[in-house]
Amino acid sequence: AQSVTQLDSQVPVFEEAPVELRCNYSSSVSVYLFWYVQYPNQGLQLLLKYLSGSTLVESINGFEAEFNKSQTSFHLRKPSVHISDTAEYFCAVSEIGDKIIFGKGTRLHILP
Amino acid sequence: GAGVSQSPSNKVTEKGKDVELRCDPISGHTALYWYRQRLGQGLEFLIYFQGNSAPDKSGLPSDRFSAERTGESVSTLTIQRTQQEDSAVYLCASSITGPQYFGPGTRLLVL
Numbered sequence: 001a002q003s004v005t006q007l008d009s010q011v012p013v014f015e016e017a018p019v020e021l022r023c024n025y026s027s028s029v030s031v032y033l034f035w036y037v038q039y040p041n042q043g044l045q046l047l048l049k050y051l052s053g054s055t056l057v058e059s060i061n062g063f064e065a066e067f068n069k070s071q072t073s074f075h076l077r078k079p080s081v082h083i084s085d086t087a088e089y090f091c092a093v094s095e096i097g098d099k100i101i102f103g104k105g106t107r108l109h110i111l112p
Numbered sequence: 113g114a115g116v117s118q119s120p121s122n123k124v125t126e127k128g129k130d131v132e133l134r135c136d137p138i139s140g141h142t143a144l145y146w147y148r149q150r151l152g153q154g155l156e157f158l159i160y161f162q163g164n165s166a167p168d169k170s171g172l173p174s175d176r177f178s179a180e181r182t183g184e185s186v187s188t189l190t191i192q193r194t195q196q197e198d199s200a201v202y203l204c205a206s207s208i209t210g211p212q213y214f215g216p217g218t219r220l221l222v223l
Contacts, residue, residue, distance in 0.1 A: 034211055044155075044203065044214040051210050090155065092212075099145065099168055100212055104154040 002027040006103035021076040023091030033074040034092040116215035137206030147203040
């Protein structure tokens with residue numbers, strides 16, 4: 001069965017600095033991969049997804065994630081963070097046709 | 113189109129009472145999920161419905177929790193004899209293939 005590991009529970013970053021939120025998964029078959037974001041006091045929103053094709057996927061607000069099959073990773077990156085990026089970020093994986101499993105989340109703190 | 117809706121949005125109950133939470137998925141979505149999110153915590157998977165297959169109940173924390181789904185539409189999550197540790201936001205999500213779409217959640221407080 002698949003599983004997801006988000007190694008960092010909290011990541012503090014200065015505003016305008018780059019950030020990487022790490023996500024590793026385990027699965028023996030092909031997977032779909034997702035990042036969700038939860039802003040303070042709001043619901044979960046899909047940030048970006050990898051289903052097939054290009055291993056580099058991008059969101060509309062400057063985040064990107066790269067599917068690395070050999071390292072079973074799907075790290076989330078942004079070259080320059082803004083205070084509005086303060087949120088909790090969840091990585092998720094599903095084996096095709098099976099349920100989606102979420103990581104425990106990484107809380108991104110943007111420091112002024 | 114309409115997204116996933118959940119009701120009630122907030123529920124306050126007394127310890128020992130039963131509660132029923134409702135989820136209306138996006139029309140046509142064959143998969144439906146229930147999660148629990150305690151304050152400041154991540155998502156805890158509860159149960160997964162996929163079409164007419166037997167539900168995956170592996171995440172239900174105790175036999176006080178149960179869920180039903182009528183075909184590919186509405187689902188209800190029932191918690192019997194509520195305990196204070198059941199206080200959380202209960203999230204429902206639906207999907208067809210690929211990503212899930214989440215409802216706003218039901219915030220449950222057990223006094």
